[in-house]
Amino acid sequence: MNSTLELLANRHSVRAFSEQPITPEERQAILQATYRAPTAGNQMLYAIIEVDDPAVKQRLVETCDHQPFIAKAPLVLVFLADYQRWFDAFIHGGVRERCAAVGQEFRMPGPGDLFLASCDALIAAQTAVIAAESLGIGSCYIGDILENYEIHRELFHLPRYTFPVTMVCFGHPAPLTHQRRIPRFPEEFILHRNTYRRFGPEEQEAMFQPLMAARPSGHAFPEGVENIAQSLFFRKYVAPFSYEMTRSVEAMLKNWTPEED
Amino acid sequence: MNSTLELLANRHSVRAFSEQPITPEERQAILQATYRAPTAGNQMLYAIIEVDDPAVKQRLVETCDHQPFIAKAPLVLVFLADYQRWFDAFIHGGVRERCAAVGQEFRMPGPGDLFLASCDALIAAQTAVIAAESLGIGSCYIGDILENYEIHRELFHLPRYTFPVTMVCFGHPAPLTHQRRIPRFPEEFILHRNTYRRFGPEEQEAMFQPLMAARPSGHAFPEGVENIAQSLFFRKYVAPFSYEMTRSVEAMLKNWTPEED
Numbered sequence: 001m002n003s004t005l006e007l008l009a010n011r012h013s014v015r016a017f018s019e020q021p022i023t024p025e026e027r028q029a030i031l032q033a034t035y036r037a038p039t040a041g042n043q044m045l046y047a048i049i050e051v052d053d054p055a056v057k058q059r060l061v062e063t064c065d066h067q068p069f070i071a072k073a074p075l076v077l078v079f080l081a082d083y084q085r086w087f088d089a090f091i092h093g094g095v096r097e098r099c100a101a102v103g104q105e106f107r108m109p110g111p112g113d114l115f116l117a118s119c120d121a122l123i124a125a126q127t128a129v130i131a132a133e134s135l136g137i138g139s140c141y142i143g144d145i146l147e148n149y150e151i152h153r154e155l156f157h158l159p160r161y162t163f164p165v166t167m168v169c170f171g172h173p174a175p176l177t178h179q180r181r182i183p184r185f186p187e188e189f190i191l192h193r194n195t196y197r198r199f200g201p202e203e204q205e206a207m208f209q210p211l212m213a214a215r216p217s218g219h220a221f222p223e224g225v226e227n228i229a230q231s232l233f234f235r236k237y238v239a240p241f242s243y244e245m246t247r248s249v250e251a252m253l254k255n256w257t258p259e260e261d
Numbered sequence: 262m263n264s265t266l267e268l269l270a271n272r273h274s275v276r277a278f279s280e281q282p283i284t285p286e287e288r289q290a291i292l293q294a295t296y297r298a299p300t301a302g303n304q305m306l307y308a309i310i311e312v313d314d315p316a317v318k319q320r321l322v323e324t325c326d327h328q329p330f331i332a333k334a335p336l337v338l339v340f341l342a343d344y345q346r347w348f349d350a351f352i353h354g355g356v357r358e359r360c361a362a363v364g365q366e367f368r369m370p371g372p373g374d375l376f377l378a379s380c381d382a383l384i385a386a387q388t389a390v391i392a393a394e395s396l397g398i399g400s401c402y403i404g405d406i407l408e409n410y411e412i413h414r415e416l417f418h419l420p421r422y423t424f425p426v427t428m429v430c431f432g433h434p435a436p437l438t439h440q441r442r443i444p445r446f447p448e449e450f451i452l453h454r455n456t457y458r459r460f461g462p463e464e465q466e467a468m469f470q471p472l473m474a475a476r477p478s479g480h481a482f483p484e485g486v487e488n489i490a491q492s493l494f495f496r497k498y499v500a501p502f503s504y505e506m507t508r509s510v511e512a513m514l515k516n517w518t519p520e521e522d
Contacts, residue, residue, distance in 0.1 A: 001290070002264070002395050002396070003263070003264050003265065003395075004264065004265045004268060004391065004392070004394075004395035005290055005294055005392055005395055005396075007265060008294040008297055008298075008388060008391070008392055009293070009294060009297055011297065011299070013299060029262070029266055031448070031452065032270070033266055033269040033270060035445050035448065035451060036269055036270055036272060036445070037269075037387070038272070038274060038387075038390065038402055039445075040402070040404045041404075041493075041497055042443050042445070042472075043493070043497075044445060044446055044451065046451075047451055047452075047453060047457070048451060048452050048453065049453045049454070049455065049456070049457060050452060050453070050454050050455070051455055052454065052455065053455045056455050080457070084459065085450065085460070085468075086490070086493065086498070088459055088460060088465070089465050089468075089469075089489075089490040089493075090490050090491075090494050090498070092461070092462040092465050092490070093465070093487075093488050093489075093490025093491055093494075094487065094488075094490075094491065095490060095491055095494045098485070098486075098487070098491050098494075098495075101485075102485065104495070104499060105499070107498075107499060107504075110507030110510075110511070111507055111510040111511050111514060112407060112408075112503065112505075112506030112507030112508070112509065112510045112511075113503070113506070113507065114510075115379070115407050115426065115506075115510050116404050116407060116506065118376070118379060118383075119383055119402070119404060119426065119427055122379075122380055122383030122384060122387070123383060123386070123387045123390075123402070125384070126298070126299075126383070126384045126387035126388060126391075127269060127387060127391070129299065129384075130265065130269070130387075130388070130391055131265070131266060131269055133265075134263050134264075134265035134266055135263070135266075141299055141301070141380070141384070143301045143302075143377050143380060146373060146376050146377060147373075156453075156455075156456055156457050157456045157457050157458075158457050159457065159459060162457060165376065165380065166380050182303050184296050184297070184300075184303070184305060185305055187292070187296065189346065190296060190305065190307075190308055190309060191292065191308075191309050191311060192308060192309065192310045192311070192417075193310070193311050193313065194310065194311070194312055194313065194314045194317050194417075195310070195417055195418045196308070196310060196341070196417050196418050196419050196420065196423060197418075198345065198349055198420060199346070199349060200353070201353040204349070204350050204353050204354070207346075207350075208350075211303075224359070224362075224363065225359075226354070226355065226359070227354050227355075228350075228354070229347070229350040229351050229353070229354030229355075229356060230351075230354055230355065230356055230359050232302075232304070232347065232350075233351050233354075233356045233359075234359075234365070236302055236304075237347070237351075237368075238365060238366070238368060242373065242374070243368075244373075245373030245374070245376075245377065246371030246372055246373030246374065247373070248373065249371075249372040249373045249375075249376050250371070250372050250373075250518075253372060253514070257511075
């Protein structure tokens with residue numbers, strides 16, 4: 001196993017950071033690796049907002065489901081799907097005039113552009129995570145940045161055709177952080193061959209088996225909760241942050257739906 | 262620079278593959294690394310469809326904007342945002358009955374869940390890309406999998422709460438493939454600090470400068486096209502595949518919009 005495969009195999013999320021700062025050289029190494037991430041047609045349909053203002057970090061603690069460790073992360077990067085940069089370039093570059101001259105319809109960015117840009121943003125984010133990992137710097141994705149779209153839009157002065165699709169906190173891991181290796185579903189429940197297959201109740205029992213086995217002994221489900229599916233449903237899927245996430249994304253999607261113009 | 266940073270710095274897309282097969286051990290190394298990719302709350306909101314049926318590959322050549330090299334890739338992985346697996350687990354796990362018992366509203370997956378699942382899928386995809394790179398195996402993202410949603414749904418028998426959000430072709434690079442290092446925008450146009458900033462015409466000229474400088478000498482824009490913004494607009498942004506991408510994504514989004522139930 002080469003050293004890259006080794007770090008991918010051993011990587012886990014880090015939410016407790018040591019006092020050790022991220023040096024300017026480490027920060028640059030992470031960012032320079034990120035800029036080389038694959039991007040659709042070299043369009044670079046993403047942008048990064050580095051958050052180093054403590055007041056902004058504190059705001060993100062609140063808007064991202066109340067996670068105080070965000071404020072303690074020495075490096076916080078918000079990854080945006082960004083079609084605004086090209087859109088502005090079209091305007092400044094005289095595209096509307098060219099369209100008029102040749103009879104080409106102009107169009108506003110739509111949901112397809114949003115998804116392609118979101119792909120670029122995530123590909124960049126995971127590249128940053130792996131670059132950091134290679135330097136011994138831990139990281140944690142904050143999916144909750146999908147919530148509170150309107151607040152983040154104001155906080156970061158986001159124009160219409162940008163969307164903060166993920167956020168990553170980076171820092172050297174706190175010492176003595178105990179890390180269990182979190183089990184995943186067995187391969188047959190992730191990997192399909194040529195066609196998607198749904199799983200029945202017995203198969204799902206096998207799917208959840210490694211997760212059940214990894215539960216600390218004596219760690220019972222709460223009163224009235226019978227299994228992992230129910231636990232996940234009540235703990236996350238119908239938690240307020242999940243409702244907020246869908247509300248927020250729906251609000252954002254309106255910006256990218258041409259009918260709304 | 263450590264070996265991981267080195268491979269991230271030098272990685273480029275590979276669209277021409279040698280005859281050298283991907284060995285079962287290499288395939289397993291890529292997949293095992295992928296399964297360890299970060300995932301929101303360990304929910305593993307993604308699935309992979311490995312396409313090894315030549316007829317299915319050939320269909321993807323056509324549905325993904327006519328790219329014949331897809332059929333020649335020894336390993337083709339489609340990455341799905343997948344909430345179906347948990348949704349089915351909720352049903353099989355008696356969540357509806359628990360909801361009725363405790364007076365909790367049941368809800369269908371929404372756009373927030375779709376985006377969170379898309380994040381998981383992209384994070385997994387880029388992990389696979391980097392794992393492959395560490396083994397000398399090249400790769401190319403196929404963003405065009407966002408097109409033709411209905412055809413892919415039928416082709417892969419996709420249930421409602423899955424979406425093929427990206428695809429990657431893998432293979433050992435063909436020898437003698439000439440690879441220029443493709444320039445990116447300068448850092449100041451990708452990285453913002455605490456707040457997003459838009460760029461005016463002069464700044465955008467600086468932004469495009471490295472791309473202009475990298476154009477082969479004598480490589481003029483086509484008749485009537487004056488700059489990179491116009492070139493990108495006419496070549497990609499208003500190409501049929503871009504319209505199809507937004508049409509396809511809009512069709513898919515209807516599945517994830519609770520109002521449509």
